Amino acid sequence: MLxxxxxxxxxxxxxxxxxxxxxxGGSNDFGxxxxxxxxxxxxxxxxxxxxxxxxxxxxxITSIDRFPAEPRFEVVYLLHFxxxxxxxxxxCSLPGENPQIDSVTSIWSGAAWYxxxxxxxxxxxxxxxxxLKRILMPDDWQGHPLRKDFPVHGHKYSYQND
Numbered sequence: 213m214l215x216x217x218x219x220x221x222x223x224x225x226x227x228x229x230x231x232x233x234x235x236x237g238g239s240n241d242f243g244x245x246x247x248x249x250x251x252x253x254x255x256x257x258x259x260x261x262x263x264x265x266x267x268x269x270x271x272x273i274t275s276i277d278r279f280p281a282e283p284r285f286e287v288v289y290l291l292h293f294x295x296x297x298x299x300x301x302x303x304c305s306l307p308g309e310n311p312q313i314d315s316v317t318s319i320w321s322g323a324a325w326y327x328x329x330x331x332x333x334x335x336x337x338x339x340x341x342x343x344l345k346r347i348l349m350p351d352d353w354q355g356h357p358l359r360k361d362f363p364v365h366g367h368k369y370s371y372q373n374d
Contacts, residue, residue, distance in 0.1 A: 213228075213232060213235060213236070213237070214227075214228040214232070214235050214238060214247075215237065215238055215239065217239070217240055218238050218239075218240055218245065218247075221240070221245060223245075223261070223265065223293065223296075223298060223300060224238060224245060224247055224300075226264055227247070227257060227260065227261065230257075230260050230264075231253060231256065231257070231260075233250065233253065234249055234250055234253035234254075234256065234257045235247055235248070235249065235250075236248040236249065236250055244299065244301065245298075245299075245300050245301070246300075246301045246302075246303060247300065247301070247302050247303070248303050248304075248305070249302050249303065249304050250304075251304045251305070251306060251313045251314075252314075254289075254302065254304050254313060254314060254316070255314040255315070255316055255318075255319065257302065258270075258289065258291075258302070258316050258319050258320075259319050261291065261300075262319055262320070265293045265295075265296070266293075266294075266295050267293070267294035267295050268291060268292070268293055268294070269291070269292045269293075269294055269320075270289065270290070270291060270292075270316070270319075270320040270322060270323055270326075271290045271291070271292045271299075272289075272290040272326060273287065273288065273289055273290070273316075273323060273326035273327060273329075273330060274287075274288050274290070274326075274330070275287050275288070275330045275333070275334045275336055275358075276288065277334060277358065277359050277360045279308070279359065279360035279361055282307065282308055283305040283306055283307050283308070284306070284307060284308030284311070285305070285306040285307075285308065285311045285334065285336060286303050286304065286305055286306070287303070287304045287306060287313055287330065287336060288301055288302070288303050289301065289302040289303075289304075289316070306336065310337075311334075311335065311336045311337065312336065312337035312338070312339055313336065313337075313338060313339065314338070314339050314340055315327055315338040315339060315340040315341040315342075315344075317338075317340070317341055317342060318340070324341065324342065324343065325347065327341055327344070328341075328343070328344060328345065328346070328347040329347055329348065331344055331345075331346075331347075332346045332347050332348050332349055332356070333348065333349075333356055333357055333358040333359075334356050334358055334359060335355075335356035335359065
């Protein structure tokens, strides 16, 4: 449900009119609007926002590990509505066990690199991604190094074959 403080903003209000069940909360702190989106509704919400807003650009996707809290992960989508000069953050909370969400690569092809990075470093799976594989770590690397439960000194790894 869209908080009352955000009902006056046109973009969040339009998203709520489209599907009020997609919005689980939100805030507007320090001039930055954040909407908490139901993970199952994220791709639909992104598609709606891109169709409704002219020149909507995905400027990034990042992840947060809130270990040991549950839900453990957040995936954050950074949107820029160029003609309106508005920036919007969409956040989705995911469980620690088998974190996954639908890919937005069919909406923004540039999301492919960001999603691969979140997969590689946090282990978040993006369903429907065309080429979900490691992007920064070696293919045979074990684990996901930006998870808070990853060993501080990393796993022993031999670079002698490289």
